Amino acid sequence: MAGAALEQLPRGTVEEADILLRADSAGATHELLDWARAGRIRFSVGFDITEPVRQAILSLPESAFRAAVGQDGDDRDGAWVAEITDRLDLSGWPEGARAIVRRERPHPGAQLSFTDHGGHRFQVTLTDQQGSDIAEIERRHRARANVEDRIRNAKQTGLDKLPFRDFEHNAVWLELVLLAQDLLCWTQRLVLDGELARCEPKRLRLSAPARRRPTRLPRPARHPAPPTQLAMGGRARRRLRAPARAAVASYLTARRDPR
Numbered sequence: 001m002a003g004a005a006l007e008q009l010p011r012g013t014v015e016e017a018d019i020l021l022r023a024d025s026a027g028a029t030h031e032l033l034d035w036a037r038a039g040r041i042r043f044s045v046g047f048d049i050t051e052p053v054r055q056a057i058l059s060l061p062e063s064a065f066r067a068a069v070g071q072d073g074d075d076r077d078g079a080w081v082a083e084i085t086d087r088l089d090l091s092g093w094p095e096g097a098r099a100i101v102r103r104e105r106p107h108p109g110a111q112l113s114f115t116d117h118g119g120h121r122f123q124v125t126l127t128d129q130q131g132s133d134i135a136e137i138e139r140r141h142r143a144r145a146n147v148e149d150r151i152r153n154a155k156q157t158g159l160d161k162l163p164f165r166d167f168e169h170n171a172v173w174l175e176l177v178l179l180a181q182d183l184l185c186w187t188q189r190l191v192l193d194g195e196l197a198r199c200e201p202k203r204l205r206l207s208a209p210a211r212r213r214p215t216r217l218p219r220p221a222r223h224p225a226p227p228t229q230l231a232m233g234g235r236a237r238r239r240l241r242a243p244a245r246a247a248v249a250s251y252l253t254a255r256r257d258p259r
Contacts, residue, residue: 125141
C-alpha cells in the first residue's frame with residue numbers, strides 16, 4: 001500500500017524530496033519501518049504503551065517535560081512532551097529510532113484507561129527524525145489526524161457498506177469511492193474556501209435550482225374518454241352535447257333531396 005502511494009507522486013519528487021511516513025500504532029512493524037529505511041524514507045508512527053514504556057514514562061522527572069505545540073505553532077494548554085529514548089531498549093528498531101511521549105489532560109467527560117496515570121493521558125511516537133525540537137516533531141506527527149477526516153469522508157461516499165457479494169464487484173465499487181474521494185478533495189482545495197473547504201460530504205448541499213422539484217409528467221387516463229367528451233388537456237374539460245333529433249332529421253332530408 002505504501003509503495004502504491006509513492007507511485008502516484010512524480011518521479012522527481014520521490015527521488016529528491018524528503019518523505020515522511022506517518023501512521024498510527026498499526027504502522028509500528030519491523031517490516032514497514034525496514035522498508036522505509038531501505039527507501040530513505042523517514043517514519044513517524046504510534047508506539048504501544050507496554051509495561052516497559054509505561055515505566056519509562058513514570059520515571060521521568062517533571063523537568064523533562066516541555067509544553068507541546070498546536071498546529072498553529074502556539075503552545076498547547078494542558079499538553080506536554082518529553083523524550084524517553086534513553087530509557088528504552090530500541091535496539092530492535094532501525095538505527096536512530098527515538099521515542100517521544102505526549103502527556104495531556106483529557107477533555108471533560110473523557111474516561112481514563114489503564115495506561116493513564118495521575119489524571120493524564122499518554123501517547124508515544126516512534127520516529128527517526130533528527131533535531132532537538134521534540135515539540136515540533138510531535139506536532140508534525142499529530143498533523144496526520146486529517147487522515148481520519150479522509151476515512152470519514154470515504155465512508156460517507158460509499159465505503160461504509162460494500163453492496164455486493166462478489167469480490168470483483170466490490171473492487172469496482174471501491175474504485176468508484178476513490179474517484180469520489182479525489183473529486184471531493186480537489187473540489188475543496190481548488191473551488192471551496194473557509195468552512196466549506198473542510199466540510200464533510202453529508203453536509204455539502206446542492207444549490208437551490210438543483211433541488212427544485214422536477215416537473216411532473218401528465219398521467220394517462222385510466223379509462224378512454226366517452227364519445228361526447230372532447231379531451232383538451234387536464235384542465236379543460238369541455239363536453240359535447242348530443243345533437244338534437246330535429247337537427248339530425250333536417251340534415252338527413254337535405255342529403256336525400258339536394259334541391
